[in-house]
Amino acid sequence: MAGSASAPDPGGAARGESASAAWALALHHRSHDDEIALLRVAVSCALLAPSMHNTQPWRFRLRPGAVDLFADRTRGLPVVDPEDRELTISCGAALHHLLLALANLSLTTETIAFPDPDDGDHLATVNVSRPHETSADERLLFAQLTRRHTNRAPFDNRRPPPALVDLLGRAAERHQVTFQVLNAAAQRREFARLVVEADALQGSDRRFRRELAVWINAGRIRTLDGVPPPGFFSTGGQAGASTTITVTSIVENRLDVAAAAERILASSPIMAVLASGSDDPLAWLRSGMALSEVALRARAFDVWVSYLNQALEVDGYRGSVGALAGPAGAGTYPQLGLRLGYGPEPRPTPRRPLSEVLYLAPPERQGPPAGPAEPGDAAGSSRGTFGPGEDGEPR
Numbered sequence: 001m002a003g004s005a006s007a008p009d010p011g012g013a014a015r016g017e018s019a020s021a022a023w024a025l026a027l028h029h030r031s032h033d034d035e036i037a038l039l040r041v042a043v044s045c046a047l048l049a050p051s052m053h054n055t056q057p058w059r060f061r062l063r064p065g066a067v068d069l070f071a072d073r074t075r076g077l078p079v080v081d082p083e084d085r086e087l088t089i090s091c092g093a094a095l096h097h098l099l100l101a102l103a104n105l106s107l108t109t110e111t112i113a114f115p116d117p118d119d120g121d122h123l124a125t126v127n128v129s130r131p132h133e134t135s136a137d138e139r140l141l142f143a144q145l146t147r148r149h150t151n152r153a154p155f156d157n158r159r160p161p162p163a164l165v166d167l168l169g170r171a172a173e174r175h176q177v178t179f180q181v182l183n184a185a186a187q188r189r190e191f192a193r194l195v196v197e198a199d200a201l202q203g204s205d206r207r208f209r210r211e212l213a214v215w216i217n218a219g220r221i222r223t224l225d226g227v228p229p230p231g232f233f234s235t236g237g238q239a240g241a242s243t244t245i246t247v248t249s250i251v252e253n254r255l256d257v258a259a260a261a262e263r264i265l266a267s268s269p270i271m272a273v274l275a276s277g278s279d280d281p282l283a284w285l286r287s288g289m290a291l292s293e294v295a296l297r298a299r300a301f302d303v304w305v306s307y308l309n310q311a312l313e314v315d316g317y318r319g320s321v322g323a324l325a326g327p328a329g330a331g332t333y334p335q336l337g338l339r340l341g342y343g344p345e346p347r348p349t350p351r352r353p354l355s356e357v358l359y360l361a362p363p364e365r366q367g368p369p370a371g372p373a374e375p376g377d378a379a380g381s382s383r384g385t386f387g388p389g390e391d392g393e394p395r
């Protein structure tokens with residue numbers, strides 16, 4: 001299991017037995033009901049994925065031998081995310097969680113992205129087939145599903161080991177995404193400045209504030225989506241300054257850009273940008289898968305991942321981040337700004353129940369799973385290389 005040699009093994013040896021011969025036999029002889037039950041378990045794991053403002057903008061459809069993932073655009077954020085870019089990234093994270101769960105249920109998967117050219121909401125079909133030998137790496141990542149949370153606390157000044165940074169770079173590459181660490185002091189400072197300025201611009205937009213307030217408010221303590229404060233707010237120099245560093249200006253009357261940037265720098269031992277080579281729904285889906293793998297791998301080293309996305313959400317600023325983080329001359333599209341480090345355990349956010357996001361295909365739609373896409377097949381569809389981890393070849 002390359003790259004995780006120095007990581008703890010939270011799973012323990014016992015999970016290594018999941019692909020035992022008996023289990024393989026049981027899978028082979030499973031009934032329709034057994035199979036649907038297994039797929040339900042896998043989808044319930046997918047629900048643990050991160051999503052913007054905890055909107056959980058996904059729906060899953062079960063058919064014998066397949067799970068379909070759909071975008072739920074009714075849960076979009078038209079002001080901050082007008083193209084559903086971050087919505088699709090969120091769904092990509094759920095897809096990666098799903099594949100990881102299926103692999104840990106000893107099921108072989110084959111993923112077709114955008115299988116239906118007439119339905120842009122149909123993000124992926126995951127065909128599930130014969131028994132699969134769960135790898136140690138898949139077990140390690142799976143064990144992080146419940147250990148991963150977004151941590152908005154300031155991180156302490158310990159820097160995660162360089163081996164982890166390399167590992168995260170390779171993890172992102174498996175999804176055709178780059179994990180670009182901002183190392184130079186000037187680069188870090190410039191990124192922090194862009195974040196603070198973009199944050200101030202967002203905060204000055206009444207529509208943005210209103211949309212944010214729908215999803216992030218005290219009432220969210222009683223709902224199964226959204227984010228209750230103080231998980232999100234209060235970065236300022238005033239009360240609650242130590243709780244988060246995410247939103248810099250909204251709660252401050254006067255913005256001191258330099259001081260706010262300094263707070264971000266001091267709280268972010270690693271700043272990184274996930275970027276893709278194109279800027280389309282498939283690239284967004286892959287970016288979400290990369291986010292999931294990066295965040296889970298980081299947790300295997302007890303490292304938290306959090307977000308600095310403001311500059312990627314404001315016109316004009318996203319290009320500046322691309323110029324800052326991208327390899328010189330290459331066209332890269334920044335998809336997420338991240339900070340990584342060590343800090344106190346945050347409170348988990350809630351999730352909607354399976355019954356709200358899952359449905360069974362009616363019998364007439366329970367036909368054969370989506371077949372292989374030939375070259376030139378369904379425009380925009382893409383299959384393979386959607387694995388959950390190091391053995392992430394088409395299964």
Ligand SMILES: Cc1cc2nc3c(=O)[nH]c(=O)nc-3n(C[C@H](O)[C@H](O)[C@H](O)COP(=O)(O)O)c2cc1C
Binds near residue numbers: 049050054090309
């Ligand atoms: C595409 C995407 C964008 C996000 N942007 C931010 C952000 O800008 N600031 C932030 O604090 N959290 C951000 N998050 C984290 C979500 O708020 C978080 O995933 C959600 O509340 C669920 O909580 P959890 O990650 O702890 O499970 C983002 C997550 C995703 C997937």
